Each structure stands twice: as structure tokens, then as C-alpha cells.
Amino acid sequence: MSLSSDRAVKPRLRYWHIWNMCFGFLGLQFGFGLQNANVSRIFQTLGASLDQIPALWIAAPLTGLLVQPLIGYLSDRTWTWMGRRKPYLLIGALLSSAALLFMPLSPYLWIAAVLLWLLDGSINTSMQPFRALVGDLLPQEQRPAGFAVQSFFIGVGAVVASMLPWLLERAGVSNTAAAPGVVPDTVRYAFFCGAGVLFLAVLWTVLFTREYPPDVLRQFQETAPPLPEIPPVSGRNRLKGLLWSAVGGLGLFGVYRFELDKQLYLICAGSLLWGVALLSQGSGEKAGPFGTIMRNIETMPDAMRRLAPVQFFSWLALFSMWIYTTSAVSQVYFGSNDPSTAAYNEGANWVGVLFAAYNGFAALAAIVIPLFVRVFGMRWTHLLNVWLGGAGLLSFFLIRDPNWLLLAMLGVGFAWASILSLPYALLSDSLPAQQMGVYMGIFNFFIVIPQLVAASVLGFLLKVLFGGAPIYALALGGASFLLAGLLVLRLPRVARKG
Numbered sequence: 001m002s003l004s005s006d007r008a009v010k011p012r013l014r015y016w017h018i019w020n021m022c023f024g025f026l027g028l029q030f031g032f033g034l035q036n037a038n039v040s041r042i043f044q045t046l047g048a049s050l051d052q053i054p055a056l057w058i059a060a061p062l063t064g065l066l067v068q069p070l071i072g073y074l075s076d077r078t079w080t081w082m083g084r085r086k087p088y089l090l091i092g093a094l095l096s097s098a099a100l101l102f103m104p105l106s107p108y109l110w111i112a113a114v115l116l117w118l119l120d121g122s123i124n125t126s127m128q129p130f131r132a133l134v135g136d137l138l139p140q141e142q143r144p145a146g147f148a149v150q151s152f153f154i155g156v157g158a159v160v161a162s163m164l165p166w167l168l169e170r171a172g173v174s175n176t177a178a179a180p181g182v183v184p185d186t187v188r189y190a191f192f193c194g195a196g197v198l199f200l201a202v203l204w205t206v207l208f209t210r211e212y213p214p215d216v217l218r219q220f221q222e223t224a225p226p227l228p229e230i231p232p233v234s235g236r237n238r239l240k241g242l243l244w245s246a247v248g249g250l251g252l253f254g255v256y257r258f259e260l261d262k263q264l265y266l267i268c269a270g271s272l273l274w275g276v277a278l279l280s281q282g283s284g285e286k287a288g289p290f291g292t293i294m295r296n297i298e299t300m301p302d303a304m305r306r307l308a309p310v311q312f313f314s315w316l317a318l319f320s321m322w323i324y325t326t327s328a329v330s331q332v333y334f335g336s337n338d339p340s341t342a343a344y345n346e347g348a349n350w351v352g353v354l355f356a357a358y359n360g361f362a363a364l365a366a367i368v369i370p371l372f373v374r375v376f377g378m379r380w381t382h383l384l385n386v387w388l389g390g391a392g393l394l395s396f397f398l399i400r401d402p403n404w405l406l407l408a409m410l411g412v413g414f415a416w417a418s419i420l421s422l423p424y425a426l427l428s429d430s431l432p433a434q435q436m437g438v439y440m441g442i443f444n445f446f447i448v449i450p451q452l453v454a455a456s457v458l459g460f461l462l463k464v465l466f467g468g469a470p471i472y473a474l475a476l477g478g479a480s481f482l483l484a485g486l487l488v489l490r491l492p493r494v495a496r497k498g
Contacts, residue, residue, distance in 0.1 A: 010137070010138065010139040012141075013137065017209075018138070018145065018149050019149065020204065020205060020209050021133055021134075021137060021209045022130070022134075022146065022149045022150045022153055023201055023204050024093070024126070024201050024202035024205035025130055025153040025154055025157070025201075026153040026154075026157040026197075027093065027157065027197055027199065027200065027201025027202050028096075028123055028126055028127055028198065028202065029153065029154040029155075029156075029157035029359075030160065030161040030194050030198050031100055031119065031123055031198045032123060033157060033160075033162045033194075033355065033356075034161045034164070034194045035120075036162070036322045037161070037352045037355045038191075038348075038352070039112075040322075040324075041326055041339065042104065042106070042187065043112060044326075044327075044339040045177065045183055045339045046108065046109040046112055046183075047109050050459075050468065050470065052459075054323055054454060054455040054456075055263045056113050057319075057322075057451075057455055058266065062448070062452065063117060063120040063121035065445060065449070066121075067124040067125055068124050068127070068128040069293050069441035069444070070289055070293075071124070071125055071129065072438040072439070072440055073289045073293060073438045073441070074289070075088050075129050075132065076435060079213065082206070083210075083211035084211050084214075085132055085211065086129070086209070088125055088128070088129045089129050089202050089205060089206055090202065090203070090206050091122075091125060091126075092122045092124070092125030092126030092127075092202070093126055093198060093199050093202035093203065095121075095125070096119055096122035096123050096126065096195075096199075097195040097198050098118070098122075098195070099116075099118040100119065100191045100194045100195040100198065101191065101195045102115055103115040103116070103119065104187050104188040106183075107181075126202060128444070131150075131440045132440050134146040134147060134150070134424070135431065135440070136212065137209075137211065137212065143424075144373065144422075145370065147422075147425050148366045148367075148369060148370055148421050149366075150420065150421070151363075151369075151417045151420040152363050152366040152367065154359070154363075154420055155359045155362035155363025155364075155413070155416075155417065156359075156360075156363050157201075157359075158355065158362075159356045159357075159359045159360040159363065160356070161190070161194055161197075161356075162354075162355035162356035163356035164186075164190035164193065164194075164352070165184075165186035165187050165349055165352050166186075166349040166350070166352050166353050166356075168185075168186040168189055169186050169349060173185050173186050175345050175346075175349060176342055176345055180340060184345060237278045237279070238278070240278050241275045241278030241279035241280075241281075242279065243275070244271050244272070244275030245271075245272055245275030245276060245279065246275070247275075248270070248271030248272025248274075248275055249268075251267070251271060251272075252265060252268045252272065255268060260460070261459065261460040263455065263457070263460060264456055264457065265456075267452065267453060267456035270452055270456075292438065293441075296438055297442055297445075300439070300442060301427075301431065301439075303426060303427055304430070304443060306491050307426060307427060307443075308446045309484075310382075310488050310491075311443075311450075312446055314415070314450075314480070314484040315446075315447045315448075315450045316453065316477070317389065317393065317415075317476075317477035317481045317484070318416070318477070319454040319455075320454055320458060320473045320477035321393060321412070321473075324458075324470040324471075324473035324474060325351050325474065326347070327470040328469075328474055329348075329351050329354070329402065330343070330348055330351075331347075331469075331470060332471055333347060333402040334350070347402075350402055353406075354405055354406065354409050355409075357409040357410075358392075358409035358412040358413040359413065360413065361410050361413025361417075362414070362417035362420075364413070365385070365413055365414045365418070366417045366420075366421065369385070369418060369421065372384070378425065378426055379489060380488075381418065381422065382422045382488050383485040384414075385414045385415050385417070385418035386481045386482075386484045386488070387481065388411035388412075388414045389411050389412045389414065389416070389478075390411075390415075390480075390481030390482040390485070391478070392407075392409060392412040392415070393411075393474045393475070393478030393481065394474075394475060395407070395408045395411075396475070415481060423443075424443075426491065427439075427443060458476075461476075
């Protein structure tokens with residue numbers, strides 16, 4: 001890859017440069033795949049009740065909410081002998097691998113919960129720079145291809161990771177715990193393997209990807225959108241801050257006074273903290289990461305604002321699926337919700353196969369989605385894909401044979417591949433290159449906020465409305481996918497297709 005500074009337009013990269021730049025995503029998704037398919041199982045094995053699981057999963061959205069914008073802000077301002085984004089890739093990979101090694105060895109539930117925080121925070125430390133690399137290194141016409149290659153690696157990594165306990169069982173490794181509160185060997189060995197794969201895959205990208213130095217990158221700025229004008233701090237932020245703080249404070253009091261589900265404290269506390277952030281910004285805070293991120297939120301491009309509800313309902317559906325599929329499948333199709341039974345662990349392993357299937361379908365979908373974009377455009381392609389995901393989750397109510405759930409995962413796979421690529425392709429062209437990292441981090445808010453909402457209210461809704469039956473969480477996820485598809489049509493037409 002030439003780093004010549006005399007070119008005003010970024011040169012197109014060859015396929016293998018894009019491959020090397022995205023290869024680390026295989027490792028990150030290997031970690032996420034193990035987490036998504038097995039963490040609920042680990043929590044239940046260590047004594048968590050079904051209605052506690054959403055709150056224990058809160059590490060994923062909270063770390064993304066805090067870590068990705070901060071890492072984006074810092075990496076936008078970093079240049080070392082390693083590069084701009086690569087130091088964060090490597091640090092995140094080291095910490096993620098350590099968390100994967102120790103999580104299945106946790107003797108207590110609280111230790112597993114802490115390690116989940118470390119795992120998610122570390123994966124987010126690496127993930128945000130991977131997204132920003134596509135904007136840094138690729139010209140606009142290659143960015144959809146870059147995100148599609150990332151989706152391909154995400155699919156491949158998660159296929160192997162999700163199936164690994166099932167494959168280890170077929171190889172003769174014990175799939176039931178040696179004692180109560182002990183994670184089965186199939187899960188332990190899968191996590192040990194994942195630690196090595198994650199680190200080596202990210203190391204490959206670090207070693208074989210070159211970044212543009214700041215002076216060279218500045219030569220390409222004339223083709224990027226201008227930096228948005230930062231409005232002066234106004235009393236409007238103070239008014240909004242007071243409103244959000246009041247809603248959060250009253251909500252906290254209401255949950256306490258009427259002895260509601262304690263998980264509702266989370267969403268009320270989030271409202272209160274957002275109000276405090278707006279009040280702080282309204283008081284004139286300007287310097288540092290906090291002030292910069294808050295001002296960038298206020299001036300985010302219109303495309304980002306219109307994509308926000310699409311992302312919200314898409315990720316609400318995904319988080320519902322990740323939390324509750326293990327318990328739903330084990331209960332409905334294998335007749336047990338007791339983690340100490342062979343039937344439950346057989347169902348949990350089958351969920352690993354299902355998750356592998358949807359990620360495998362996603363890898364294939366990542367190849368054909370660019371073709372759909374050329375024919376239908378980005379908006380209609382994304383609508384079609386998330387509706388396929390909605391149909392897949394809703395079909396759990398119709399399918400009686402667990403083997404046929406593989407067909408449901410076909411739709412989920414197309415939705416997953418689309419969610420991981422098309423929103424970023426729609427967004428990246430509207431972002432100023434000088435702030436690509438921080439805006440990609442802010443865009444992550446619309447991924448983690450629905451996860452916080454899910455962790456706060458899903459357990460409460462299931463208990464109050466559906467008698468605690470986890471399969472209804474999948475139905476809510478399917479409806480969220482359908483709504484996300486409709487909201488895609490709010491986006492303006494994109495002239496460039498693919």
C-alpha cells in the first residue's frame with residue numbers, strides 16, 4: 001500500500017490489504033460468539049435465576065457505551081510508532097484473551113460477572129478502532145466492501161466459536177459438570193481455545209496493516225465532509241438536563257416506593273445520568289473528552305440521527321435473542337431449564353449450533369448483500385434483511401422440531417450480516433475524517449442503549465405479561481426487527497449503490 005503524500009484522493013486498496021485489515025475481526029467475533037452462546041449458561045450454572053440474567057448481561061451495553069466513544073476520541077488523537085488505531089487493537093486483544101481464559105474457571109457468580117465486564121470492555125477497546133480503520137484507509141467507493149469483509153469474518157469466527165462446545169462433545173469431552181456450580185469441560189476448553197484465536201487474529205491485523213500518518217491523512221481531507229459547526233452552549237441543554245434528571249429521579253423513587261423489579265433501577269439511573277451530563281454541558285463544559293463527545297452528539301450528521309431508531313430496534317431484537325435463546329430452546333424443545341441436567345446442556349449445545357448457523361449464513365449473506373444493494377439500493381436491501389430476521393425469530397412459535405430451527409437462523413443470519421455492514425456504509429460517507437473514530441464511537445450509543453433497555457425491562461415484562469416464559473422474548477425480538485425495517489425508509493435515498 002503506497003503512503004505517498006502527494007495524492008489528494010485515497011488510493012484504492014487491493015483485496016489482500018482489505019483482508020489483512022479486517023482479519024482481526026475473526027478473533028473478536030470468536031470471543032463474542034463464545035460469549036453470546038455460553039454466558040447465560042455459565043451464569044445459570046453458577047446459580048443465577050432466569051430473571052437475573054438480563055441484569056448480569058449489563059456489562060455488554062455499559063462497557064460499549066463508555067468505552068467506544070472514549071477510545072474513538074483517544075485514537076483520533078493518537079500517533080505512535082505502531083500507528084493510530086493499532087495500539088488499541090493490541091491492548092484490547094490482550095485483555096480480552098485473559099478474560100476468556102479465566103471466565104469458565106469462575107468459582108462464584110460475581111467473579112464471572114466481573115470477568116464479563118472485562119471481556120466486553122476489552123473487546124470494545126479493539127472493535128471501535130477496527131470500524132474506524134475502514135474510514136481511515138479506504139476511499140468512499142470501497143467502504144461498503146470493507147464493512148462486508150468485516151461481516152464475513154464476523155460470521156466465520158462466530159460459526160466455529162458457537163459450535164465449539166458441541167464439537168468438543170462429539171470428540172468425547174464431557175458436556176456435564178463434574179459437580180454443581182462447575183462449568184462443563186466442553187465450555188471451558190472452548191474458551192481456552194478462543195483466547196488464543198482472538199489474540200492471534202488481532203495480532204495478524206496489527207502486523208500486516210499500515211496506517212496513514214497524520215500528515216498524509218490530512219492530504220485526503222478535501223474529499224471528506226467538512227467538520228460540523230459547533231453551536232454555542234445554550235440554555236436548551238440545561239432545560240433538557242433538568243427534564244431527564246427529574247424523570248430519572250422520579251423513576252428511582254417509584255421503583256423503590258412501589259417495590260418494583262430492581263432491574264428497573266438501571267433505566268431510571270440512565271435517565272438521571274444523561275440529565276446530569278446535559279446539565280454539565282449546559283454549564284459551559286468545553287474541554288477534554290467529555291465536552292468533545294457531548295458537542296459531537298449535538299452536531300451529529302442527519303444520517304446518524306435517522307439511523308438511530310433503526311439501530312435501536314435491530315439491536316433490541318439481537319439482545320433479546322442472545323439472552324433468552326438458551327433458556328427458551330432448553331425449556332421448550334428439550335424439556336428442562338435446570339443447568340445440572342443432561343437435557344438442559346444438550347439444549348444449550350444445540351443453541352451453540354443454531355448460533356453457529358446464523359453466523360455461517362451471515363458469512364454467505366455478506367457475499368450476496370453487495371449484489372442486492374446494486375439492484376435494490378441500501379435502504380430496501382436492509383429492510384428486506386431485517387424482516388427476514390424478524391420472520392426467523394417469530395417462527396420459533398411455529399416450529400416444533402428443534403432441527404428445523406436451523407431454517408429460522410437463515411433469516412437471522414441475513415439480518416445480522418446486514419446490521420453489521422449497511423448502517424456503517426450509510427453512515428461513513430457523512431462523517432468528517434478527522435473525527436471518524438469518535439463519531440463511530442457515538443454511533444455505538446444506538447447499539448448499547450437498546451441493550452440497556454432490554455436488560456432493564458425484559459425480565460420484568462416476561463414475568464408480568466408472559467409468566468416468565470423465555471420464548472416470548474424471541475417474539476418481542478421478531479417484532480422489533482419488523483419495526484426496524486419500516487424505519488429504514490425514513491433514510492434519504494442513496495445515489496451510490498454498493
